[in-house]
Amino acid sequence: MTQQQYKIFLACLPGLEAVLADEARAVGLPDPVAVAGGVETSGDMHMIWRANLWLRGASRVLVRMGEFRAMHLAQLDKRARKFPWGDFLRADVPVKVDAICLQSKIYHKGAAAQRVERAIAETLGAPIDAGAALRLMVRIEDDLVTLSLDTSGEGLHKRGHKLATGKAPLRETMAALFLRQMGYDCSQPVLDPMCGSGTFVIEAAEIASGLAPGRTRSFAFEHFANFDARAWEKMRAIRATQPPPQFFGFDRDQGAIRNSQQNAERAGVADCTRFVCQPLGALQRPDTPPGLVMVNPPYGARISSPKLLYGLYASLGEVLKAQMKGWRVGLVTSDRKLAHVTGLNLTPGPLLPHGGLKVQLFQSGPL
CATH class of the missing domain: 3.30.2130.30 (VC0802-like)
Incomplete structure (x- = not known):
């Protein structure tokens, strides 16, 4: 029928x-x-x-x-x-x-x-x-x-896994589309040197694992007149795969690392992700093929001193150029000048609303 x-x-x-x-x-x-x-x-x-x-x-x-x-x-x-x-x-x-x-x-x-x-x-x-x-x-x-x-109910960025967050967290929906813009195809390693609550790293690991983003949450359509609970349970009975442990998150804040680890556990990707508390200057290239550096550094109202921002972005560019040769960078920020300060030859994407600001994804070629 x-x-x-x-x-x-x-x-x-x-x-x-x-x-x-x-x-x-x-x-x-x-x-x-x-x-x-x-x-x-x-x-x-x-x-x-x-x-x-x-x-x-x-x-x-x-x-x-x-x-x-x-x-x-x-x-x-x-x-x-x-x-x-x-x-x-x-x-x-x-x-x-x-x-x-x-x-x-x-x-x-x-x-x-x-x-x-x-x-x-x-x-x-x-x-x-x-x-x-x-x-x-x-x-x-x-x-x-x-x-x-x-038909969704709560916004689809609410996967049900990222319960622990820091200031100005990136929505999972935005992170997923940024990864797609970067050409992420599940095979590349993904690294975030300022991972916060781990959104980029966990999202990439979930995609590589074949995990449906809505696998554990409920939806408004479950209350429709024609809803078939048995057929729905059959549809979301997905068997995940186990990708290589090539998803890395680093942050100088121990609380952020703890949040990321807990979020990864809830998402079912703890075995293929690694989160370490360390400053940006301690970043070293992992023992993997080149992949994607995805980073959402502080910007706008997220930090009080503009001078500190320029120094941070300049340091980020220097560290990435020194340690991540062959990797491509996707950087999210609200200020083109900050992206330029990195010295990474970044190409801007469209302006997008985020937390009262307009942000862009800036992409580099292989470093």
Whole structure:
């Protein structure tokens, strides 16, 4: 029996849409197309599960439920009451409704959300709760009402493994797409000389181990009306492989190293990762083939003195040039001048929003 096909939207940081489209293609999603803010694709409910389970760069997965025209609130109310909510929602599962109105005769998003909430409550019986995990998005643009469900729930960067973090941690979704931009293919060693909570190192080790990023967390789609728990358990029963121990993290802060080790244990990659407390100046090339140095040094509000930043980045460049010949560098920072100070001949990527700042991934060729 052929399953119903849906339009699917994979949300991501603006500037990384093409990278996510490449990842979506790699995990088997059909004909992904990069658009502003994410990637459009299609598939049945099993494909939606797969996207949530396997995509490392998406921030969430949305499914298009349907659409209709509405020129005024009474028409919205009437057509919302005729919509087949029971195809997606359950009467015993709370739902919250978010609305947005753009260039439409219906311009009050609060009133629009209220009409849809009332239609769901009175036709299906599902409770409306502003704190519900299940979120319905109503977008009214040019008088076209588009209904979408967030199938992810919590953002997909919340893998459930990185519980211990330091200041301004890099999101796993961003780290995964940066690794993909660097051409990481699971075979290269990965080293972070300022690893913080270990995001780059652990993400690379998980990819090499064949571990699905969503393997241990829950998702909003588990509360959908058509959810098949047995089929879902079968889909996420993945057998991991054991990559070589070639993922290295270093930091001068013992607490950061302890956090990284605990996060690696929870992620199931402790055997192929190594975290050591040491200053930047003590870095030595590991006994592996050349790979990737991925580093997210302090920048912006993360450190009080700009003079210290320039000295730190200059030292980073000197150490990497001396110790990591043949390796390529991926450096994340909010300041082109700091990247230039390293002397590493770095090429900037697109500007990306991160923690109230705009950051870029700067890439080098082999040192």
